[in-house]
Amino acid sequence: MNACRRRHSTGGHSDSDLLGSQWKCNEQTHQMECTMDSEDTTPKEESPPGGSVDDDGIIGYPTTGEKKASGLWCQVDIPPPEWNLKSCPSSGQTLVKVLTYNLFWWNLFDRHHGSDRSAGRLIARTGGAEQYDIMGFQECDDMWRVLNDAQLHHSEYDAINGGRAIAVAWRKTRWTKLAHDSVDVGEDSRDQYYGKRSAMWVRLRNNKDGKVVFFVNHHGPLKVSQTGGCTGSATALNIMKLISENAHSSDLIILVGDFNAGLGSSRVKELERRLDKVHSGRIFGGVDHIFSNCGSRGRGQTLGKGDGQFKSDHEALSATFHI
Secondary structure: OOEOOOOEOOOOOOOEOOOOOOEEEEOOOOEEEEOOOOOOOOOOOOOOOOOOOOOOOEOOOOOOOOEEOOOOOOOEEOOOOOOOOOOOOOOOOOEEEEEEEEOOHHHHHHHOOOOOOHHHHHHHHHHOOOOOOEEEEEOOOOHHHHHHHOOOOOOOEEEEEEEOOEEEEEEOOOEEEEEEEEEEEEEOOOOOOOOEEEEEEEEEEEOOOOOEEEEEEEEOOOOOOOOOOOOOHHHHHHHHHHHHOOOEOOOEEEEEEEOOOOOOOHHHHHHHHHOEEEEEOOHHHOOEEEEEOOHHHEEEEEEEOOOOOOOOOOOEEEEEEEO
């Protein structure tokens, strides 16, 4: 059985089970159960390789019966090798502009007091006239400090603290939040241990045309590019499981962050099998990344570390999508 967190088997919820489906979510056990007495027992059309379900449904996470990180808390089912989310569900001219930025908080903010709005000025300058739709921050202890430094205020933006010093902000005048959560997906190795690592997500609907973005922000396990246990590809698969159990098949999926995993690492290779890599940074072997199911409709850019005397130790990345 597959897990079904944050779904409901009873009616009246936006994430209720599909009418007539044999598979229902047991709200007590949080597991999917097959009920053969369903009103409609007509077999559903099989999803194509790499594809998913109907436009209104949760994508779903397929399994092979094999496990990664077996016996550890981060144990995760391994999906079929051909399974991926590289099919863009929409096309059009709706602009989505996103940012990912590790802020190096203890140094830039705690030690140098933000260095005359160094990070905020970079965000304001690179956002341009259209400004950012969605931003993911890592090593962020106060998201509103950053937004205020960028002269982005409550009247136009909203934000969520995802715990473990990660946060997401979005332009609420353009987007309405539908749902959000934060889930542990990995853990530092004992060689450089700070704790568990999360991925936070927010599902946003465009106020003008109703298109939906599923945005994920992640700060990955240390040591950089380490494999095995809860640091390697198990982290990547837990992220993919989080996405596929919460995103809908009609969503634009955008995954950003400081993954603490460079180009060629097991984590990045696993994610590249499942999503399109839109852009990667250059710092520490390229540990900052942007992935999407609409890679062909996205264009990434490396922005720099900050606009003050003191800066982050990471370069901010941005990407624009037309959906």
